[in-house]
Amino acid sequence: MPTNVPTPVTPAMTRREIEERATEILVRHGLFTIPIDLVTLANREGIKIHNAKFSEDGLSGMVAKRAGATTILVDQSEPPFRKNFTIAHELGHLYLHLIGDGEFIDSMIDLFRVETPDDIASEHKRKEVQANQFAAALLMPRQLVMETYTDVKDIKELARIFNVSETAMAIRLSQLGLA
Amino acid sequence: MEESILPASLKDKVIEIGAAVSLQDVATYGQLQEIQDKSFRMRTVVNAWERQQTSERELRSRYAKWLLITLSVQMMFVNIAFFMIGLGYLSVEKWVATTFIMTVFGEVAAMTFIVVKYLFPEGASAVLALIERL
DSSP: OBOSSOOOOOOOOOHHHHHHHHHHHHHHTTOOSSSOOHHHHHHHTTEEEEEEEESSTTEEEEEEEETTEEEEEEETTSOHHHHHHHHHHHHHHHHHTOSSSEEEEEEHHHHTOOOOGGGGGOHHHHHHHHHHHHHHHHHSOHHHHHHHHHHOOOHHHHHHHHTSOHHHHHHHHHHTTOO | OOGGGSOHHHHTTEEEEEEEOOHHHHOHHHHHHHHHHHHHHHHHHHHHHHHHHHHHHHHHHHHHHHHHHHHHHHHHHHHHHHHHHHHTSSOOOHHHHHHHHHHHHHHHHHHHHHIIIIISOOOOHHHHHHHHHO
16 A cells, blocks of 8 residues: 555556566666566665565565665565565556655555456556556566467466466466467 | 664564565575476486386396206206115215215305395495485
């Protein structure tokens, strides 16, 4: 959930624009190879990522930006691929929504949020959907998934190659019209 | 540690900030790869060991078979000689007959010892030690 620090109204970015933004960031840092190395990406951007123990159950991660310094915290108890997706999700908020200072606190529900007609009316839900789209595009770039899919059709194997959960890979393949 | 850069509004959400997330923290792929590599090495060793065991077992089986045939022929020959001597068809000195029969039985005992000791060695402790090292 976004906190009380005002952030600009979410621009109505299309999925394609979000995809292009994620790809552009990866290409710019020379990280357009699988598996996507988010830790190196964050390091190069000067973003600090730390494990953390949260006071509320269900919190998965948060991102805070203050005076140019950005910190991402992820739940230390989460498995590796979940942490990876949480980091990608928080990077989505950072690149898409945090124009100035601000923060986002994300629960498990936010990380599983997919686009529904109701989301059009909700600024918060729209941001979460966009952050998830960005995370998917960042961890599973369209071009790399398409190329890999020509050789590997098994979701389990694809998930392993891209370092994501099988659920995330299944959703991505569905979005790309491959499954 | 990094609490100083956390906005006040977030501090109540965080009990503790741990170490920086490293590549290993999120490298499921690398961890899986490592497990698969280890599994591959293990399977390679076990498969090689299995093939070697099968090959050796067949070789031992052939040796044992021919040793048994040889010993059977020899025993048969000794028994025939024994009866021929007993029935008077063959005449040899008593000490020659005794030595001959004792020698053959000594040979049988030695062969049995060799078969047990060398054709059926103790378990594959070396292979198990190798698997443990993997």
